[in-house]
Amino acid sequence: MKVLTLVMLLCYSFAFSSGDTTIHTNNWAVLVCTSRFWFNYRHMANTLSLYRTVKRLGIPDERIILMLADDMACNARNEYPAQVFNNENHKLNLYGDNVEVDYRGYEVTVENFLRVLTGRHENAVPRSKRLLSDEGSHILLYMTGHGGDEFLKFQDAEELQSHDLADAVKQMKEKRRFKELMIMVDTCQAATLFNQLQSPDVLAIGSSLKGENSYSHHLDSDVGVSVVDRFTYYTLAFFERLNIYDNASLNSLFRSYDPKLLMSTAYYRTDLYQPHLAEVPVTNFFGSVMETLHTDSVYKAFSSKTSNNKINSEMPLNQLSEHDELQKANIQNDELKTEKQKCPYTQMRVDLHKKLEKLENVDTVVNLGIAVMLLVVMVSSSLL
């Protein structure tokens, strides 16, 4: 009897745990550019590059929530109206003819972002502005902008804290809004944004570690500003060689980041994500490739499922072309004026730290500090 109950319990627990292994039903992408103003052109180009990639790999427009904080394409400063480029060769117009922006301008706020994630909208909000994912959805969340230690700035006016993000993800998980979620962030100190995440089935990748900056890749002298960030540039370099039928794994994507080229260390947080990265194709998140369920009854012609499902974890296309790619990139590096755009916070801290290290006479500094503090107290009290 005891054995039976044990077996039943086991079965039950197994059934319970496998409750969330629902079938992958659809793919969604939430792409967010959080920066306003013309000099942040590259953030919009980053987002639009990802938009183009996921669209090319099969996610339809109605399942992409695109948030752009400013209008760069028809900006008065844009020499090329209705066009956005992510490379100075201007071969590819990211804006294209069929772009659909769901949230733009002043609408891109932390509140709206969290509302999209958690699905808590006003009744009147149209479907195209909602993330209508279900428990079988794979969601790609891409964010780019200016950030710092555990925060990401929205439009230079407000911040998304790592706690907010973690809470939103937790709520999404509880509401069964996703099966798997991948968060990709290209900002300074991106890794810190993932510190508070606890929900399972979340994979996070950031462009830089704590204390590191994310740099822009190159400056386009025709457009007049930097047009793409390094992390996104090399992500795109990886995806440009793929099509929807390739089975490159996430592992090969993650291994394609070279800290020397990025000038920062890409960080992945995989402890919340069970599957082995070498077995997960990138199209799980960056494309929409559905698993086909066979019924043996009528159509028997194509049974290529087994061959299709094999995942090349060994960097399928990379190995061949990586060498010359690297060389190309290096040449590019030399040619292009790499502009270092540091985050102001880290820069200030580093400067202060250096100055402090140079000081020898600690006592005088402390004394001076106290004197200044007193002065400040006096001034503030006299002002009040």
Next chain:
Amino acid sequence: MASLVRSWIPLLILQSFLVAVAFGSKEAEQFSEALLLKPLPDRKVLAHFHFENRAPPSNSHGRHHHLFPKAISQLVQKFRVKEMELSFTQGRWNHEHWGGFDPLSSMNAKPVGVELWAVFDVPQSQVDTSWKNLTHALSGLFCASINFLESSTSYAAPTWGFGTNSDKLRYGSLPREAVCTENLTPWLKLLPCRDKDGISALMNRPSVYRGFYHSQRLHLSTVESGQEGLGSGIVLEQTLTVVLQPETTSVETNMQPSWSLSSLFGRKVVGSCVLAKSSNVYLQLEGRLGHESKNVDTEIEAHKLWKNADFDLSLKPDRVLRESSGLLFIFDIDKSSDSEPFDLGLNWKLPSKWSCQQAPLQASRFLMGSGNERGAIAILLKATESQEKLPGRELTDGRCTIKANIFQIFPWYIKVYYHTLQIFVDQQQKTDSEVLKKINVSPSTDKVSSGMLEMMLELPCEVKSAAISIEYDKGFLHIDEYPPDANQGFDIPSALISFPSHHASLDFQEELSKSPLLSSFKEKSLVRSYTEVLLVPLTTPDFSMPYNVITITCTIFALYFGSLLNVLRRRIGEEERFLKSQGKKTGGVKQLLLRLTAKIRGRPIEAPSSESPAAESSFLSTKLIFKIILIAGAAAAWQYFSTDK
């Protein structure tokens, strides 16, 4: 089995016949496309795309559409929209050079950004709810932040100043809204051929958005069928007006630039949209040649008209129409194909000059005053040259007058003082009763509703200029209400100046029921013009200030309470005794601390403490107080001198 089939066949035939009859009896859905090209006097070219889609009245629920966009018909049904117009515009219409008294300008010269107005067919109490839901639906449909118009601070309910008299009308505009490809994409998706075929294939995004002015408009109106049981039909009119600068190689400045469709848009028309009932291209030449020959044989004359000493067209027009102010060449693009694309070109041979018909008064608006506290808004109406010639003058009490309506919305943070309204006619101040015929004011409520001003002026015909000024105070916003780029300033939406007794229409004296574009021109439209958007700088706080204040306050509190606790709790005598007993065993950190405290108190470390602690502390405090007073004095003096500057 065979017999069964045989018995079914006549039934099927009968059924299909019935269906055909049912369809035939009803009016079918119609779509037509047209493109009007018009050279402008200032060496630019206007291209006006016009698409009309008509859904006939039918039983409303669960109806199927062949051509008509489902999204729009659902919108109309759900929100009971009677009439609606949505426009996306960038650039400013140049009334002087591009015309101000023709149907094209009165309908398509729109204010910058997004403008939306709608008339609903719902009870008065539900109008606002319908409006809010409509704005959200449209924002989803057209990829724009039209949903910002849902807040009651951003829209108004004009009574008569807007030209449409209805108490179920709502009007709102967003001057700051960007207009780009993402707005055009969904707009094109409403067309049956999208941008794949027909005239809309010309819309190359970079060429359209490079223009001086582009306005994309969607106007829909419901047509009551009048029959019982039938719903209402919908007429959807979509227009895109672009003003482009043709690239020119000639150095002569007075020579009009020659152009062709492919040079303007970088594309050619390869056949019409097969779903369209009519697809025509029109070329309108204004102000010239119209007078030359009146009653000549049309066939010979047509040839003369399209190839003459002044200019020639690259294609032979199918028809030529005349109007009092100019010529209209009509081309049918059905004949064009992949091998023979339709690429209309206009080649000027001689320099030519003409002018456009202008509205009786030209309006401009500007701000007066300086500083961050108050200011004044002025609207200036200047008489144009063509004023004398225009019809529509009225005689009131034996005087000839021009009527002008002014409709203006003020955001609540522009607190207008309506009693300061001043009207000047030809630099002389007039009392309200002299020129002001009607006025309707709805004052704004802080953070609740926007203010609205409707005025009807009656000016003498010989007026040279009229000016209206009104003063305002600038309000303060809550810190959360500032947009991220608050330093740029805040926009006051365009004012609308309309002339109720003037109507523009173009009549080409022909049976034109076929062409929706020309019949829309034939209808008399109210002459109206929008003024500029004003940019008002408001006092904006330094947004980093709260953080600075918080950090410095926290630091000061921490220091204050930390030292207070230290003073209250610490027993110095005990500690020193303890240290002495410890001798040289004290650790490096403690030594440093000790030295530090000693230095602060200003006495050597090893000095024996013979005095009592109380005396010491009082001595210390007087010294400290003296120091504090000194520093405070210095700070006060510094502040005094610094603020004095």
